[in-house]
Amino acid sequence: xxxxxxxxxxxxxxxxxxxxxxxxxxxxxxxxxxxxxxxxxxxxxxxxxxxxxxxxxxxxxxxxxxxxxxxxxxxxxxxxxxxxxxxxxxxxxxxxxxxxxxxxxxxxxxxxxxxxxxxxxxxxxxxxxxxxxxxxxxxxxxxxxxxxxxxxxxxxxxxxxxxxxxxxxxxxxxxxxxxxxxxxxxxxxxxxxxxxxxxxxxxxxxxxxxxxxxxxxxxxxxxxxxxxxxxxxxxxxxxxxxxxxxxxxxxxxxxxxxxxxxxxxxxxxxxxxxxxxxxxxxxxxxxxxxxxxxxxxxxxxxxxxxxxxxxxxxxxxxxxxxxxxxxxxxxxxxxxxxxxxxxxxxxxxxxxxxxxxxxxxxxxxxxxxx
Amino acid sequence: xxxxxxxxxxxxxxxxxxxxxxxxxxxxxxxxxxxxxxxxxxxxxxxxxxxxxxxxxxxxxxxxxxxxxxxxxxxxxxxxxxxxxxxxxxxxxxxxxxxxxxxxxxxxxxxxxxxxxxxxxxxxxxxxxxxxxxxxxxxxxxxxxxxxxxxxxxxxxxxxxxxxxxxxxxxxxxxxxxxxxxxxxxxxxxxxxxxxxxxxxxxxxxxxxxxxxxxxxxxxxxxxxxxxxxxxxxxxxxxxxxxxxxxxxxxxxxxxxxx
Ligand SMILES: Nc1ncnc2c1ncn2[C@@H]1O[C@H](COP(=O)(O)OP(=O)(O)OP(=O)(O)O)[C@@H](O)[C@H]1O
Ligand SMILES: [Mg+2]
Numbered sequence: 001x002x003x004x005x006x007x008x009x010x011x012x013x014x015x016x017x018x019x020x021x022x023x024x025x026x027x028x029x030x031x032x033x034x035x036x037x038x039x040x041x042x043x044x045x046x047x048x049x050x051x052x053x054x055x056x057x058x059x060x061x062x063x064x065x066x067x068x069x070x071x072x073x074x075x076x077x078x079x080x081x082x083x084x085x086x087x088x089x090x091x092x093x094x095x096x097x098x099x100x101x102x103x104x105x106x107x108x109x110x111x112x113x114x115x116x117x118x119x120x121x122x123x124x125x126x127x128x129x130x131x132x133x134x135x136x137x138x139x140x141x142x143x144x145x146x147x148x149x150x151x152x153x154x155x156x157x158x159x160x161x162x163x164x165x166x167x168x169x170x171x172x173x174x175x176x177x178x179x180x181x182x183x184x185x186x187x188x189x190x191x192x193x194x195x196x197x198x199x200x201x202x203x204x205x206x207x208x209x210x211x212x213x214x215x216x217x218x219x220x221x222x223x224x225x226x227x228x229x230x231x232x233x234x235x236x237x238x239x240x241x242x243x244x245x246x247x248x249x250x251x252x253x254x255x256x257x258x259x260x261x262x263x264x265x266x267x268x269x270x271x272x273x274x275x276x277x278x279x280x281x282x283x284x285x286x287x288x289x290x291x292x293x294x295x296x297x298x299x300x301x302x303x304x305x306x307x308x309x310x311x312x313x314x315x316x317x318x319x320x321x322x323x324x325x326x327x328x329x330x331x332x333x334x335x336x337x338x339x340x341x342x343x344x345x346x347x348x349x350x351x352x353x354x355x356x357x358x359x360x361x362x363x364x365x366x367x368x369x370x
Numbered sequence: 371x372x373x374x375x376x377x378x379x380x381x382x383x384x385x386x387x388x389x390x391x392x393x394x395x396x397x398x399x400x401x402x403x404x405x406x407x408x409x410x411x412x413x414x415x416x417x418x419x420x421x422x423x424x425x426x427x428x429x430x431x432x433x434x435x436x437x438x439x440x441x442x443x444x445x446x447x448x449x450x451x452x453x454x455x456x457x458x459x460x461x462x463x464x465x466x467x468x469x470x471x472x473x474x475x476x477x478x479x480x481x482x483x484x485x486x487x488x489x490x491x492x493x494x495x496x497x498x499x500x501x502x503x504x505x506x507x508x509x510x511x512x513x514x515x516x517x518x519x520x521x522x523x524x525x526x527x528x529x530x531x532x533x534x535x536x537x538x539x540x541x542x543x544x545x546x547x548x549x550x551x552x553x554x555x556x557x558x559x560x561x562x563x564x565x566x567x568x569x570x571x572x573x574x575x576x577x578x579x580x581x582x583x584x585x586x587x588x589x590x591x592x593x594x595x596x597x598x599x600x601x602x603x604x605x606x607x608x609x610x611x612x613x614x615x616x617x618x619x620x621x622x623x624x625x626x627x628x629x
Pocket of ligand 2: 044
């Protein structure tokens with residue numbers, strides 16, 4: 001039996017439906033992220049698990065106990081907020097010990113536990129400071145320790161890193177994951193940053209407009225997006241307009257240049273306009289041919305040096321395409337204005353119809369990774 | 371130069387406006403003995419047992435008022451901000467009522483409403499009624515101070531953080547909300563203190579041995595002593611401000627730190 005079950009949950013605020021048909025099971029020790037754009041209902045769902053909102057319909061079961069009607073202070077759930085929400089009137093140690101004090105644990109036990117947690121978050125000598133004497137990253141680590149001190153059944157984090165700058169975000173992200181693994185605590189992490197979700201999660205729940213679009217491992221969600229939304233929201237994607245030439249053999253045309261996709265297009269007919277989606281990293285420069293490839297010729301429009309990679313923007317008549325090259329000091333990157341031919345495998349193409357189309361894999365990267 | 375001139379000019383006008391009467395009062399209070407400057411009037415005031423008694427009475431009344439008002443207003447303001455934000459304009463309107471309803475009207479309505487109850491037929495009962503009236507008078511200052519204090523912290527997230535750690539409403543109020551609005555509360559408490567110490571109408575109508583009526587009686591029966599009393603109460607008021615500042619300092623640093 002799953003550790004956390006969210007069954008048919010729905011939440012509406014008056015006329016607005018914030019969350020609908022939400023079904024999810026999470027195993028003990030799993031790290032699950034809710035990923036989606038602003039307003040898609042991530043926070044609302046998390047708050048229902050925490051008990052701050054009551055579902056309009058549906059059930060929430062934690063460790064075989066139906067908690068749907070249980071008040072938040074009885075659920076034993078650790079929560080970390082974007083705003084840190086440390087108690088400004090208490091020292092770091094008192095913040096961390098707060099939950100244990102409420103549970104009336106003996107003072108020496110609290111002290112020992114607080115010290116242990118300060119060690120875990122690598123802040124052993126900060127116990128006597130007040131929250132305002134800490135940096136944002138330190139405050140959030142203390143907030144994490146405070147949530148963990150009560151040995152909660154579940155750890156919930158709502159965009160805990162979005163108030164921090166990029167560098168700290170990346171390192172704290174790693175730290176959160178390490179602590180989570182070390183303690184084996186079941187965790188739900190809300191974010192609208194797909195990179196964060198991929199780096200951290202065992203599984204990602206991609207949401208849009210109050211509904212689940214896809215649940216899967218980062219690998220699955222990235223490489224086999226279930227819907228058009230997932231394909232475009234997760235990762236960067238080139239979307240170019242194409243016309244179906246021969247649906248049966250998967251032949252399209254982009255501005256007069258032929259493009260083949262890996263499988264036939266059952267749901268389309270010849271002459272249909274479709275969107276062709278290609279991940280930038282699956283496009284390479286012409287010349288490294290081993291099997292059947294698609295080639296497109298155009299003009300280099302822009303070259304952006306991003307450190308380890310160089311992002312090239314190519315123009316084909318009305319379309320733009322991005323692709324990435326690894327930085328190599330021995331090679332001169334393409335020059336803007338020069339003509340260029342890029343190539344990509346038929347398996348790298350995902351054809352998106354007008355409405356959400358079922359998954360057609362971007363399987364080239366799967367093949368490559370294997 | 372000219373840019374500096376006008377601010378200083380108005381500052382000096384203000385200072386003169388406040389300081390000259392104060393100095394004049396002080397000067398006058400020293401002339402109780404003909405032909406010399408002395409503190410005789412002060413000695414008379416301080417040796418008067420009624421001064422000490424009425425001051426002590428009003429001090430207790432003020433502290434009781436502050437305590438009750440804090441216990442009523444902090445949870446109210448907290449709940450309104452947390453759960454009933456739409457009621458805020460209504461509450462703010464209520465807080466203005468003590469400015470609109472004259473003290474005489476207030477005290478007569480209270481006396482009428484509670485007549486033939488233990489509140490009006492004993493001395494202790496009337497004292498309770500007096501404190502009740504003062505709590506109403508303090509409402510605008512206390513509520514606004516607390517409301518502002520609550521806005522400066524993120525009460526939603528703090529409440530939810532405390533709840534997720536197992537805290538119930540009482541614990542949240544006592545351990546999280548009260549300590550964090552403490553400084554704001556003090557500023558409201560100080561105004562309340564000043565009002566209660568000097569209040570005359572209600573205390574007189576309820577026949578209470580308070581400081582206000584005492585000052586009034588003294589003013590109509592003596593010449594130099596009222597001035598001495600004015601200076602003394604002025605000094606006490608400043609002492610009270612200083613005390614509140616001093617008590618508040620420790621927590622101020624914490625609460626007002628960068629967020
Ligand atoms: N208390 C509320 N009253 C009314 N509507 C609400 C309330 N809370 C959330 N909503 C609505 O529910 C929807 C989902 O909001 P939610 O906060 O869950 O989004 P989110 O995915 O967390 O977005 P973000 O990334 O911006 O935090 C939004 O349309 C929002 O306006
Ligand atoms: Mg949110």
